Amino acid sequence: MRYLHLVVTGVTGLLLILGSLDMPGTGDPNSPASRHVSPRYIEKSLAETEVPNMVTAVLADYRGFDTLGETTVIFAGAIAVLLILRTGRKED
Amino acid sequence: MIEKQESIIIKTLCRMLVPFVQMFGLYVIMHGHSSPGGGFQGGVILGSSFILLSLAYGIDEVKRRFSLASLTVFASLGVFLYAGIGVLCVMLGGNFLDYGVLPVDEPRSMGMLGIEIGVGITVMAAMVSIFHDLITFE
Numbered sequence: 767m768r769y770l771h772l773v774v775t776g777v778t779g780l781l782l783i784l785g786s787l788d789m790p791g792t793g794d795p796n797s798p799a800s801r802h803v804s805p806r807y808i809e810k811s812l813a814e815t816e817v818p819n820m821v822t823a824v825l826a827d828y829r830g831f832d833t834l835g836e837t838t839v840i841f842a843g844a845i846a847v848l849l850i851l852r853t854g855r856k857e858d
Numbered sequence: 859m860i861e862k863q864e865s866i867i868i869k870t871l872c873r874m875l876v877p878f879v880q881m882f883g884l885y886v887i888m889h890g891h892s893s894p895g896g897g898f899q900g901g902v903i904l905g906s907s908f909i910l911l912s913l914a915y916g917i918d919e920v921k922r923r924f925s926l927a928s929l930t931v932f933a934s935l936g937v938f939l940y941a942g943i944g945v946l947c948v949m950l951g952g953n954f955l956d957y958g959v960l961p962v963d964e965p966r967s968m969g970m971l972g973i974e975i976g977v978g979i980t981v982m983a984a985m986v987s988i989f990h991d992l993i994t995f996e
Contacts, residue, residue, distance in 0.1 A: 815970070817891040822896055823970075826891070826896075826974065834937075834941060834973075836898075837937055840981055841980050844987045845933075847992070
């Protein structure tokens with residue numbers, strides 16, 4: 767029973783390592799991630815969005831709704847810290 | 859609580875550094891759509907300049923210039939600006955955050971700049987607000 771945690775952790779780690787062996791190499795041009803949407807962004811983003819920075823085009827235009835969520839998360843984080851730490855004190 | 863720093867070297871150095879840091883932060887925000895950078899990075903740089911100021915001059919000096927309540931307003935304003943541009947696109951007949959319908963030159967580029975500014979304001983205000991809350995907590 768004492769070593770159960772160790773066994774569970776070890777087996778999980780081993781499974782994760784086994785799973786990662788099938789991953790494509792870093793920067794492999796034939797990997798699914800490089801073949802699916804990336805070529806379209808690279809070829810069309812300047813014509814479609816008028817900005818030379820491809821990263822911003824994806825971040826702010828193609829996935830603008832996602833970035834709105836990210837901004838809201840940061841806002842919510844600030845509000846959460848405010849609610850927890852700034853209670854019962856007079857604003858000065 | 860961070861007390862007022864008495865060292866003249868630190869104070870002078872921070873006073874000289876802060877304008878350049880803020881200028882660089884604004885540059886990173888404004889050029890986010892044409893060079894590496896953007897609202898998140900620029901907002902953090904801008905926020906760190908205010909944190910540097912409060913480290914060198916004490917929290918009261920920074921509070922005298924803008925209150926903690928105004929930081930919350932700024933954080934909401936950034937999200938409002940972002941969502942407002944999205945709603946504006948809907949009102950002008952496009953989809954939500956479809957900048958192509960904005961009535962300006964290069965509408966997509968300008969729309970992106972607008973939301974980057976919104977993100978920058980929110981990130982800056984949130985960072986400084988969290989920092990102030992953490993160091994003034996007793």
